[in-house]
Amino acid sequence: MGIVKIDGALHEEARRASTIMCRSINAQAEFWMKIGMLAEANPTLSFNQIVKMQREAAQAGGPGAMAA
Structure with missing residues (x-):
């Protein structure tokens, strides 16, 4: 665990999104980072395909799966 410095505008976007998605700001940032890495x-998968793939992996108990 560590501290990551981000632009103030991006932090504000994460705060707004976290409220809408019922996540903490940290959980929202982590979600965005993981989706971005995936x-x-x-590169040929859409956002929806990536989320579906992660949801299926989480249901199967796969390693590194995140709840979407």
Whole structure:
């Protein structure tokens, strides 16, 4: 665990999104980072496909799966 400095405007966006998605600001930032990493690693997949893949992995108890 560590501290990551981000732009104030991005922090505000994370705060707003976290309220809408009922997540903490940290959980929202972590969600965005993981989705971004997966999108870079799988450039042909859409956001919805990535979330579906992660949801299925979480239901199967797969390693590194995140709840969406």
